[in-house]
Amino acid sequence: VPITSPDRLRADSARVRARMLEVARARVDAGDLDLPMNAIAKAAGVGVGTVYRHFPSRQALIEELAAASLGALTAEAVRAADDPDVAAALTGLLRAALHCLLTDPTLAVVLGAHEAACAGTIDLSRELLGAFLNLLDRARAAGVVRADLTGDDLRALICGLEHAVRVNGGEEAADRYLDMLVKGLRP
Amino acid sequence: VPITSPDRLRADSARVRARMLEVARARVDAGDLDLPMNAIAKAAGVGVGTVYRHFPSRQALIEELAAASLGALTAEAVRAADDPDVAAALTGLLRAALHCLLTDPTLAVVLGAHEAACAGTIDLSRELLGAFLNLLDRARAAGVVRADLTGDDLRALICGLEHAVRVNGGEEAADRYLDMLVKGLRP
DNA sequence: ACCTGAACACCGTTCAAGT
């Protein structure tokens, strides 16, 4: 069963695909990350098989929903990697990442997952990690962070921080926790 | 439908209850935190209704499974609250908490949940929080931690740390992350 | 008082049949 690349789709297929993503996004924004395939199908007015054709797994659907946030964060990371003020750039990037994660729960799923389902997600994740590594190298050289800190550490720690904020309840803790993380990263 | 207190049970009822907890624990230890009520019933050789009679919700079942870990951690916290060396006690307690969380996933669910289902969990949680607060007060007074740190912060942060270790993959990151957290807590 | 298990609603997933 050949799945056409998302770029070249028949007009009606593209419309149906967009509608599925719309209803899925609406559910997520309403606070429901469950995304039952049957419910998506019914809400989008299509058969279940169509949902599966476009998104072979729920993980794939979630990654598609997270693509926008992931792209925005990646762009931010690339900017930060070129910022002359290393310390400020790192802090700012971590703050931006935390904000993205709290705003879009699907991004938390993608960043917290051990492997990706979509090719696009893999590409973006690689680019994001690359930008983080560039910044991290400079930060280590400048003595801003401990030497044993890896890119995967940053990914895990920021996911952990998001989880902490969520466990605490409100988002008012975010800035304080972020401050603690930044201090904890120091050599 | 009056649910008998767990202490006073008919012998056969107690046996059946123990068997359900056994099979549930086996699943968790095998890495499966799903715990479908029907599957538990079948594995324990009882009807589904019996599972529901003893554990009105999956959250209740999980809390019952976590009770041992939660009790052990609470005892540790009470000990730590009396330790004359405040800084060492706090670090040690955080290390112990992280270890418990990583060892028993059900504890992570309970500590990360916003409210409890069982009365016993509420009591134990209250006691745990109390011990944490005692230690925290002394730590603040000694200038060991920042003044704006609350007991709920500690709970959230340790849950976040566990999540970070899990996202990272292995447990080899636990000690390093713990070190970062402790440093981040300083004033 | 306690247990059983059929019953109903729902969700995941597949696949033959349609256009």
Add this chain to the structure above:
DNA sequence: ACCTGAACACCGTTCAAGT
């Protein structure tokens, strides 16, 4: 090429009927 939706397996939850 794409879509449909019936079909099957499974899980959550309840409740009338049993002991």
